[in-house]
Amino acid sequence: MDYAKLLRFLNDSIDPSGKSGRHIVRFLQPSHYYEFIRQWFKYRHKYPALQSIRSSPLLQALFCPLRLQDGQMDSEPGLYVESDSTISVNSPASRTKERATEIPWGVKRIGAPEVWSVSTGHRIRIAVIDTGADYNHPDLRYSLARGIHLLNRASLPHDDNGHGTHIAGTIAAAGGAQGMIGVAPRSLIYPVKAFDHNGSAYVSDIILGIDWCIRNRMHIINMSFGMKSTSISLKNIVRKAHEAGVVIVASSGNDKKQRTADYPAKYAQTISVGATNRDGKVASFSNYGPYIDIYAPGEKITSSWLGGGHREMSGTSMATSHVSGAIALLLAARPNLTPDEIKQRLRRTARPLAGSLPRGRTRPGEVSAVRLLRAKTSRRRQS
CATH class of the missing domain: 3.40.50.200 (Peptidase S8/S53 domain)
Structure with missing residues (x-):
């Protein structure tokens, strides 16, 4: 997984207001999730928009307010993305x-x-x-x-x-x-x-x-x-x-x-x-x-x-x-x-x-x- 590319993409797609929609991004391999978190902390000053992201270690998932077009992340290997619905x-x-x-x-x-x-x-x-x-x-x-x-x-x-x-x-x-x-x-x-x-x-x-x-x-x-x-x-x-x-x-x-x-x-x-x-x-x-x-x-x-x-x-x-x-x-x-x-x-x-x-x-x-x-x-x- 190209973590640097994923970090850049998420940083550029964040809408802190949440008005563009919210998404759940789940890593299919736990090792990929933990490596992403490590990279995120390492480069958090470089990507300030990522402060809007929350995470669940048990689910190995990120919760992100993203501007996404349909299917934009579907081809990303090792990730499962779904809309964050209301309840x-x-x-x-x-x-x-x-x-x-x-x-x-x-x-x-x-x-x-x-x-x-x-x-x-x-x-x-x-x-x-x-x-x-x-x-x-x-x-x-x-x-x-x-x-x-x-x-x-x-x-x-x-x-x-x-x-x-x-x-x-x-x-x-x-x-x-x-x-x-x-x-x-x-x-x-x-x-x-x-x-x-x-x-x-x-x-x-x-x-x-x-x-x-x-x-x-x-x-x-x-x-x-x-x-x-x-x-x-x-x-x-x-x-x-x-x-x-x-x-x-x-x-x-x-x-x-x-x-x-x-x-x-x-x-x-x-x-x-x-x-x-x-x-x-x-x-x-x-x-x-x-x-x-x-x-x-x-x-x-x-x-x-x-x-x-x-x-x-x-x-x-x-x-x-x-x-x-x-x-x-x-x-x-x-x-x-x-x-x-x-x-x-x-x-x-x-x-x-x-x-x-x-x-x-x-x-x-x-x-x-x-x-x-x-x-x-x-x-x-x-x-």
Whole structure:
């Protein structure tokens, strides 16, 4: 590989504003990536525009704001180039509520309070790749670790949207008598702010977030977002996280469609989550069908919001946070389970959904923290 030529080309093609488009440039050989990085540092003063490039050592990739014509880098040997697409959080509806001082219905529905005498998710590290979190919220005072702000590395990942705070509250709020309680109140949330105030991010931000999660040994990654098209680079970093033993929980999307799910939930290495309502039926907005691994409460879910308040929201995002919390309860009691074993256990112990199916057909059920923990206990008794 001609590194000098590649450095010159990237330097001349950089558009720091990002208005010309953003691209992911992945090296097919790790040795080529590391040699490029070495050359980049060696000549960084000669090519100042390259300061706009970010990199992922785990993916061996560069994230570049480039002015590229179609096919301009296709002939470059040893490189794979794709557009850096946008991705959005999955939550279609919300309304403000008064301060909550009780256990939300979804937390009760999955039976979390019934297992708190056995597990509260103590010391389980959950990364929430989202819009950040409200570090001043009373419900989250003891639930938040430092995390990372991918859009401004010098800052704490403060939430300027609300979505990430809502997700964090359902998973791990510990507000006591003056606030709400989440599914796993003694688990620890690491906010990974990849999304801006509009709830929008680039795939490259998600990749950098997953890269950070792997290196910082997260147990669970909550991904309450999705997009319609796949990304080879995103798929590869999700696979690396799975191989590292990280459990990835992703929202399936809110398109009311049967045989589909958003990416990254559609990848086999994730746990794909659909939403249910108070009646235990699939919520009207939720995707459903064979790409769903598990369902959880996702309609009219009250959780933490910006400014110390609470908000009711609906979406598969909300369902995903219930599943992440339930997995935290399980991992605190059974820390050696692999991601694949956890997915199998979730499906095997799920509560059947309300409504009938034609004879001989089965479908995923609704998550049950009680059954998850009981399955663990019964196995011990047999041994």
